């Protein structure tokens with residue numbers, strides 16, 4: 001269920017035992033005229049979607065949660081909601097599992113992943129659409145590996161269970177519905193990303209370190225300097241120049 005403060009703030013919830021994709025369901029509901037804010041959650045997706053056209057699948061027991069929001073801000077500002085979600089998920093995990101706080105085992109990875117002990121625990125997929133009548137919506141899709149993780153992923157992955165952290169997906173979701181509210185309020189009151197960006201950077205993996213970013217068309221190497229107020233990654237290249245990256249997969253280390 002939703003945290004009481006989320007319910008009080010007018011959020012509603014649709015829960016499914018099993019679903020194709022919570023993001024697709026939220027988009028369909030929006031097209032049918034359902035207003036946000038609406039959470040769609042399920043412990044099991046049959047055709048979950050990841051970034052860059054990848055699949056996001058797993059057995060029952062994980063958490064798939066998508067938040068449908070109506071937005072009026074500029075699309076480039078709406079695109080920074082993924083950082084709000086990353087921060088909210090990381091906070092929910094820290095509240096639910098205080099043991100993870102020690103040794104900074106939880107880290108945010110650009111753009112919107114959450115890592116546990118350096119392996120991917122959480123993925124976030126943002127989708128937006130312009131609807132009839134000028135309505136603009138964003139769906140913030142959050143996938144958390146509670147009991148299982150993909151073994152054939154092109155990156156190192158983990159789950160809470162594999163790390164010895166036992167937690168039920170429904171109680172994690174309830175906490176998340178509350179931390180989202182707090183982070184989203186900061187984002188709204190803070191004129192978009194600046195305040196969220198500051199917090200995100202203190203929790204980020206690899207700042208100041210060597211990174212290689214695969215943008216799909218090229219591989220950019222350098223030092224991870226920071227993110228800007230639009231959420232873009234700033235890399236200092238070997239010749240000293242700064243490069244701004246909008247989308248890509250980050251690899252830590254010089255490789």
Ligand code: BTN
Nearest residue numbers: 021023048049050051123141143
């Ligand atoms: C990634 O590739 O890292 C993003 C994964 C996003 C998965 C979540 S699970 C809930 C929501 N519904 C989907 O179909 N995808 C997102």
